Amino acid sequence: MTLTVEGAARSTRAAEVRPAGAVRLEGVSRTFTTRTGPREVLGGVDLDIRAGEIVAVVGPSGCGKSTLLRLVGGLDRPTGGRIAIDDAEVSATDERTAVAFQEPRLLPWRTIAQNVALGLPRDAKTREGRTAGRDRVAELLQLVGLEHAADQRPGEVSGGMAQRASLARALARNPGVLLLDEPFGALDALTRLRMHDLLLDIHAAQPTTIILVTHDVEEALYLADRVLLLRSLHGSAPAAPKSAARVAALGSSAGIGAIGAAAPGAVARTHAVHEAPHRAGGSVARVVTVPGARPRDRADRTLADLRAGLLEGLGVPTHHQRSTEH
Ligand SMILES: Nc1ncnc2c1ncn2[C@@H]1O[C@H](COP(=O)(O)OP(=O)(O)OP(=O)(O)O)[C@@H](O)[C@H]1O
Numbered sequence: 001m002t003l004t005v006e007g008a009a010r011s012t013r014a015a016e017v018r019p020a021g022a023v024r025l026e027g028v029s030r031t032f033t034t035r036t037g038p039r040e041v042l043g044g045v046d047l048d049i050r051a052g053e054i055v056a057v058v059g060p061s062g063c064g065k066s067t068l069l070r071l072v073g074g075l076d077r078p079t080g081g082r083i084a085i086d087d088a089e090v091s092a093t094d095e096r097t098a099v100a101f102q103e104p105r106l107l108p109w110r111t112i113a114q115n116v117a118l119g120l121p122r123d124a125k126t127r128e129g130r131t132a133g134r135d136r137v138a139e140l141l142q143l144v145g146l147e148h149a150a151d152q153r154p155g156e157v158s159g160g161m162a163q164r165a166s167l168a169r170a171l172a173r174n175p176g177v178l179l180l181d182e183p184f185g186a187l188d189a190l191t192r193l194r195m196h197d198l199l200l201d202i203h204a205a206q207p208t209t210i211i212l213v214t215h216d217v218e219e220a221l222y223l224a225d226r227v228l229l230l231r232s233l234h235g236s237a238p239a240a241p242k243s244a245a246r247v248a249a250l251g252s253s254a255g256i257g258a259i260g261a262a263a264p265g266a267v268a269r270t271h272a273v274h275e276a277p278h279r280a281g282g283s284v285a286r287v288v289t290v291p292g293a294r295p296r297d298r299a300d301r302t303l304a305d306l307r308a309g310l311l312e313g314l315g316v317p318t319h320h321q322r323s324t325e326h
């Protein structure tokens with residue numbers, strides 16, 4: 001009898017969705033030991049991410065974005081500082097997080113459904129939990145629009161489908177925090193746009209905190225509540241915004257800038273863009289709050305200004321600057 005009750009309790013777990021987790025980073029640093037000596041990749045990262053928030057991380061190649069994600073996922077440990085989810089420190093193989101990468105990393109000899117099932121919590125693999133596990137896989141396949149491809153192998157589906165399977169496998173862990181490392185980077189432009197809306201649908205259906213590493217500033221501004229711009233601790237730091245409009249669009253280093261004043265034609269908007277000041281020398285160059293509710297209008301003037309400012313922060317000259325330089 002006890003067995004049945006325990007079995008029933010366990011079998012519901014595979015179907016349960018863990019509530020979104022709040023992530024706190026306090027003075028986080030990571031220094032690698034290399035043949036040429038210690039190399040500080042991340043330093044002084046302080047960040048509070050609300051439960052259910054979507055935070056995008058952008059920054060030049062090699063600045064430590066993936067390192068940051070691995071630290072939050074418990075796949076690596078910080079050399080300094082502390083990372084906690086809901087006030088409990090992150091541990092190795094933390095069950096509260098799940099990671100999806102740029103390549104889907106599916107097992108080619110297993111079907112799409114079997115690959116998704118690999119993400120299920122351990123209890124779903126017991127005899128008692130199997131039915132709940134199967135139901136959960138079916139539900140996730142439906143969520144990512146792959147129910148028709150359940151029995152196909154990864155080699156038989158498109159890149160976008162494989163990436164959707166990879167997302168479903170990550171969600172199968174019932175993560176409170178979903179960590180995405182350039183998940184759409186290998187997809188064609190049109191599929192990528194569709195994946196953005198899919199991610200928003202997933203976030204609405206299964207509210208989870210999302211940290212999204214991306215090279216695509218537009219993607220960051222379309223999806224995220226806040227964009228974290230990291231700087232490289234080696235080599236040149238991102239340029240400070242030059243034009244007055246960009247300074248206002250990104251907020252002053254002291255705190256808040258009103259976007260309406262910066263963008264003619266957007267004066268009616270009352271959004272204020274908050275930028276948290278960060279200590280000089282740390283990895284975080286800026287934190288930009290993205291105004292407006294999702295889904296956002298990709299053509300929005302305010303977002304265009306933010307995009308220009310972020311690109312400038314990444315050291316990419318805008319078209320306007322290029323033409324005035326000559
Ligand atoms: N295990 C390691 N040992 C030594 N150095 C490492 C290790 N892992 C990462 N690094 C170094 O840390 C730096 C940051 O790496 P990371 O992968 O986090 O960068 P990134 O911002 O994700 O770059 P990209 O945009 O190209 O993916 C790089 O210079 C990398 O060589």
Ligand SMILES: [Mg+2]
Nearest residue numbers: 065066067181
């Ligand atoms: Mg990376």
